Amino acid sequence: MKKTILIFGVLALAILALLQLSKYALITGDLKIELVIGGIAIFFFVIGVFIQKRLRNDEVSSQEIDQKQIDAIGLSKREYEVLLEMASGYSNKEIAAHLFVSESTIKTHVSNVFLKLDSKRRTQAIQRAKELHILPF
Structure with missing residues (x-):
């Protein structure tokens, strides 16, 4: 459980950093940084889906039928x-x-x-x- 909280905390921190970068991109008008941010966001989405599936598989396997x-x-x-x-x-x-x-x-x-x-x-x-x-x- 602590591992899951730590992982989601790091992901939340990364999202906050991405939001700050997007604010910078709006001020400077640089579109390339937005593409990088979009790619990183997709990467984090894929990681989130993977973690969720893995946690569900762990729950199902830990609840064996007697x-x-x-x-x-x-x-x-x-x-x-x-x-x-x-x-x-x-x-x-x-x-x-x-x-x-x-x-x-x-x-x-x-x-x-x-x-x-x-x-x-x-x-x-x-x-x-x-x-x-x-x-x-």
Whole structure:
């Protein structure tokens, strides 16, 4: 985290320096410096995108799913798929369409998920699943 703050601090400092150079370019009327500033800005943009993708990849890899917990709870493969869809915010009807089953089948799976996670609502089930590290997000 400190490394990220340091990197963004250096980037912010570089942006401030570029703004001062652009102010100088306006006063002197030199267009070449503006082209250099534009190139540097694009360079920093690319660095920012790279850092963001790298941080997201690190977050995803650090949050591994605990398969033992899924087995201990007794969730079937289909119930786990339904839990993932629930966590994505889909309704029973939308989940049924995604998984190519009837809505009543999804209601049964949702009920089983609630029972196995000892919850009464979707939000409670999702929160419990996150606590058990069985959801990827």
